[in-house]
Amino acid sequence: MAEPMGFYTDTTVCIGCKACEVACKEWNQLPSTNGGVNTLSGDSYDNTRALDGIHWRHVKFIEQFTEDRKDGRWLLMSDVCKHCVNAPCLEVCPTGAIVRTEFDSVVIQSNACNGCRDCISACPFGVIDVNPASGTAQKCTLCYDRLQGGLEPACSKACPTQSIQFGTINELKGRAQKRVDQLQQMGEKRAYLYGADEKMLGGLNSFYLLVDKPEIYGLPPDPKMPTRNLKSGTWFSAFGAILVGLMGIINFRNRGARVNAREDQP
Amino acid sequence: MNQFPSSTFFSAPPDWGWYIVFYFFFGGLAGGSYFLAVLIDLFSRPEDRPLARLGYYISFPCIVISGLLLTLDLSRPERFWHMLIQSNTYQPIFKPWSPMSVGSWALTIFGIFSLLAFLSALAEDGHWQRPAARRLRPPGLLGSTVAVIGGLFGFYVAGYTGVLLAVTNRPIWSDTPLLGMLFVISAASISAASMILLAHKSGRTMPGVNALHRLDSWVVALELVVLIAVMISLGPVFRAWLNAWGLLLFFGVIVLGMLLPLALYWRRQWFGHLNVTAAAAAVLAGGFILRLVIVFSAQGV
Numbered sequence: 304m305a306e307p308m309g310f311y312t313d314t315t316v317c318i319g320c321k322a323c324e325v326a327c328k329e330w331n332q333l334p335s336t337n338g339g340v341n342t343l344s345g346d347s348y349d350n351t352r353a354l355d356g357i358h359w360r361h362v363k364f365i366e367q368f369t370e371d372r373k374d375g376r377w378l379l380m381s382d383v384c385k386h387c388v389n390a391p392c393l394e395v396c397p398t399g400a401i402v403r404t405e406f407d408s409v410v411i412q413s414n415a416c417n418g419c420r421d422c423i424s425a426c427p428f429g430v431i432d433v434n435p436a437s438g439t440a441q442k443c444t445l446c447y448d449r450l451q452g453g454l455e456p457a458c459s460k461a462c463p464t465q466s467i468q469f470g471t472i473n474e475l476k477g478r479a480q481k482r483v484d485q486l487q488q489m490g491e492k493r494a495y496l497y498g499a500d501e502k503m504l505g506g507l508n509s510f511y512l513l514v515d516k517p518e519i520y521g522l523p524p525d526p527k528m529p530t531r532n533l534k535s536g537t538w539f540s541a542f543g544a545i546l547v548g549l550m551g552i553i554n555f556r557n558r559g560a561r562v563n564a565r566e567d568q569p
Numbered sequence: 570m571n572q573f574p575s576s577t578f579f580s581a582p583p584d585w586g587w588y589i590v591f592y593f594f595f596g597g598l599a600g601g602s603y604f605l606a607v608l609i610d611l612f613s614r615p616e617d618r619p620l621a622r623l624g625y626y627i628s629f630p631c632i633v634i635s636g637l638l639l640t641l642d643l644s645r646p647e648r649f650w651h652m653l654i655q656s657n658t659y660q661p662i663f664k665p666w667s668p669m670s671v672g673s674w675a676l677t678i679f680g681i682f683s684l685l686a687f688l689s690a691l692a693e694d695g696h697w698q699r700p701a702a703r704r705l706r707p708p709g710l711l712g713s714t715v716a717v718i719g720g721l722f723g724f725y726v727a728g729y730t731g732v733l734l735a736v737t738n739r740p741i742w743s744d745t746p747l748l749g750m751l752f753v754i755s756a757a758s759i760s761a762a763s764m765i766l767l768a769h770k771s772g773r774t775m776p777g778v779n780a781l782h783r784l785d786s787w788v789v790a791l792e793l794v795v796l797i798a799v800m801i802s803l804g805p806v807f808r809a810w811l812n813a814w815g816l817l818l819f820f821g822v823i824v825l826g827m828l829l830p831l832a833l834y835w836r837r838q839w840f841g842h843l844n845v846t847a848a849a850a851a852v853l854a855g856g857f858i859l860r861l862v863i864v865f866s867a868q869g870v
Contacts, residue, residue: 353581391738397670398651399662417651418644420583421669424737429581438644523576530666532735532746540728540749543795544604547757547788551605554784555613555777 307407308450309386309508310459310467311475313482314520315494317379317466319362324351324381326461327360330446334436354382356434359443360458365519380511380520381467383458384409384430384443385498388505391529392422392431400439407472407508408445413437427504427526445508472508479512486514497522504528574805580738582868588642592635593730593860594759596676597752599631600727601760603683605784607720609777610707617777621706622690623767627760628723629687632680635726639676653677668733675725682719689715727756734863740809741867745802747795748863754792759856761785762830762849769846782845786834789852793827796859814866817858826855 327333334357336342344350347364354361361382368375390409393401400415401422411422411431416439423431423440434441446456454460459469468475479496486494493514498507504526517524573579606624609617640649648656652673655662664670689705689712691697706712731749734742742748761781768775800807810818830848837844 355581395667395669395736397662397664397667397673398648399655399664400651412657415651415656416645417648419642419652419669420585420644421667421733421737423581423583424585424739424742425580427576427580427738429579432581433584433644440644518573518579521579523579525576526579527576527738529736529738529743532743533666533668533732535746536732536735536749539747540732540753543750543753544724544728546791547604547754548608550784550787550791551608551757552612554780554787555609555617 305405307472307508308445308470309408309472309475309510310383310445310456310469311479311499311510311512312381312383313466313468313479313512314378314380315486315491315512315514316464317362317381318464319348319364319377319379320463321351321362322461322463323458323467324358324360324362326457327443328358330449330457331359331444333357333359333434354384354428354430354442355432356441357436359383359441363521365515367515367519378515378520379466380513381458381462382428382521383509384445385428385504385510386443386445386508388501388508389528391425391427391504391526395421395425395529397421404445404447404450406445406447406450408447408450410444410447411440411442413439413441416440425529427523472506475510479510482512486512574808575740575744577738577740577743577806578870580740582739582870583737585642585864585868588638590857590861590864592638592642593752593864594857595631595638596635596730597727597756597856597860598760598763599628599635599683600679600723600725601756601758602627602631602764603679603686603723604720604727605757605760605764605781606686607707607716607723610716611713613777613780617775617780618693619773620764620768620775620777620781622694623764623771624760625683625686625690625706627763627767629680629683632676632683632726636676636680668729668736672726672729672733675722675729679719679722679726682715682722685715686719724753728753734867739867740806740870741803741863744804744806745799747799747802751792751795751799751859754788754795755856755859758785758788758792758852761788762852762856765849766846766853778845782834782848785849785852786831789827789830793823793831796823796827809870810866812866814862814869818862818866821858822855822862825851826858827852830855 349364351361363380365378386408400412431440431442455469459467483494497513498510602624606621609621640646685705688702692699692702704711705715707716728749731752734748737743768778829851833844833848
């Protein structure tokens with residue numbers, strides 16, 4: 304296996320140009336929304352709205368302004384699949400369509416997926432959706448085809464401010480920590496890394512430098528594996544079946560006893 | 570975190586809709602009816618065999634409908650077999666930690682047992698002239714084996730759907746480990762209700778129906794307790810039900826599907842001889858609404 308690869312996204316230098324979205328769409332030949340007829344969301348400059356089957360990159364625009372709009376800031380973040388080390392989607396996929404590649408990325412094989420959509424509900428980040436063109440669940444592949452050809456992913460290649468950086472996870476972590484230290488020294492005490500350590504789903508191979516709480520960016524503060532409920536759910540279900548079974552036995556036997564008692568009467 | 574009571578609120582809905590609601594209902598009926606029929610076959614008196622047959626008559630068609638509904642729900646229905654066989658290697662695929670993977674196998678295997686019991690019931694009723702098929706039901710070693718193994722798979726089919734919902738990251742579904750238990754118990758209540766209705770419709774006197782009616786009242790009472798436990802276990806996520814779905818849950822499931830049947834059981838003079846069928850119909854309606862609320866409410870969050 305090659306060394307684990309991924310993205311480090313420094314949200315503080317994102318300018319919201321959406322070059323990443325365009326590059327992703329072009330390289331992966333993703334269809335346009337609504338047949339190319341433009342509709343505005345009314346939500347800042349965000350007309351992409353969400354990650355889905357035909358948007359594998361999504362630049363979020365978060366406006367933090369005072370009531371009188373005299374003071375405020377923009378938070379900009381290019382969202383993408385996190386390529387989790389412990390990937391919830393891969394865990395639940397019943398067909399084996401979702402695989403881990405030699406780059407430690409998580410890829411959905413479109414020819415194997417049957418569109419059951421279990422992975423959509425399993426992803427704590429809301430990354431996956433069905434691409435209507437293929438009828439299968441789709442998301443960022445970390446440009447698996449480009450990586451195999453020795454190229455970097457289209458989005459990071461296109462990013463003009465190096466907000467999206469591609470590389471080996473080890474190297475990216477070092478680079479990101481230096482940037483956090485730099486920002487802290489400059490007085491931006493809110494800077495921290497989201498998903499860089501192993502506590503979050505074993506580590507996110509696409510991690511972020513943020514300057515506000517995760518939920519402000521639409522990221523879960525504490526994402527978990529779906530199988531956390533598997534054992535307890537199974538045991539409770541078995542307990543329920545036992546209770547129903549006992550009730551059944553008591554009632555059907557009891558009925559027999561009553562009939563017997565009646566028959567025994569003179 | 571006040572706006573988001575749980576980290577599950579950042580996931581996306583899988584768009585499981587009416588096919589899945591109906592599947593949960595028919596799957597519950599398939600597994601539950603078989604489970605109850607086995608209990609009657611193994612523990613009740615011989616004159617209750619016609620009542621058990623009704624359970625097998627319900628189970629098999631329901632499991633066939635379930636398979637069709639699940640296939641239709643796929644975005645690529647022609648690839649339904651990918652659930653069992655890997656499309657690139659043609660090797661079987663089985664992931665014990667994925668409820669959907671285990672459930673696909675359980676449905677397939679249960680379908681076979683359900684068919685065997687169905688054929689046996691047909692033979693016993695004289696609709697199928699194969700006396701040997703009658704050995705596929707208890708008493709007898711072969712029949713008891715079919716009953717017990719099929720019953721276990723029936724229980725799994727009835728309950729795994731709740732566990733499947735829990736093994737996601739959607740609000741409500743994955744915020745409680747009790748949905749599987751609720752679905753198992755609800756499967757028993759709707760199955761008993763449909764067996765009661767069929768028994769009345771058949772016009773034959775079946776002495777076990779009263780026991781089944783009493784069992785249903787016990788199971789519905791248990792279901793009410795578990796539903797309340799589900800609500801408590803949701804903690805702050807319960808807020809997601811403070812809307813129209815919550816109202817439907819209260820009036821459609823708790824009042825119509827639980828309190829009314831219990832009242833009808835304890836106040837038998839209300840509708841006279843119609844009491845039993847009215848209670849059964851209310852339980853069936855409540856069981857359907859329960860699945861509807863659980864499937865849809867978690868996706869509108």
